[in-house]
Amino acid sequence: MSFGGPPLRDKPSGIHEAIEAVNACMGILSVFDSLGIETLPALSNRVRYRCPLHGDGTDREPSGMLYLDTNRWWCFGCNAGGDMIQAVRAFSALRLGHAYGFREALAWLTSQCGAQSFSRRTRTKDEGLRPLEKHLWDQFPGEV
Secondary structure (H helix, E strand, C coil): CCCCCCCCCCCCCHHHHHHHHHHHHCCHHHHHHHCCCCEEEEECCEEEECCCCCCCCCCCCCCEEEECCCCEEEECCCCEEECHHHHHHHHHHHHCCCCCCHHHHHHHHHHHCCCCCCCCCCCCCCCCCCHHHHHHHHHCCCCC
């Protein structure tokens, strides 16, 4: 039965394997610790943090929250959030010296957990990309 899209590949690409490896070996709290972002003691499955993205990062009351059960983060002060890759992309300029793109953020995460880095083979847009990959290709040309 066909659903109108291209068939899924049997084997995930190097990027998908790297994302799975990162998700298996570390969580959002480890990412924030590696980035040097101050966190406060856990409240069940949530951890508050002082967001360095807005102001000078010295929130009197921490405005950010890490959700340990979903490996996601959100700052209520600057309305920014996402997954581990988005965290590295958002905080890399402040904590790592320059702004990271998707591939750089993923490579940094894989290096943090000792996983083998993903393949950097260049693909063309017409090389059998799935619908989500085509969307990402259009949004971030050359990074997917």
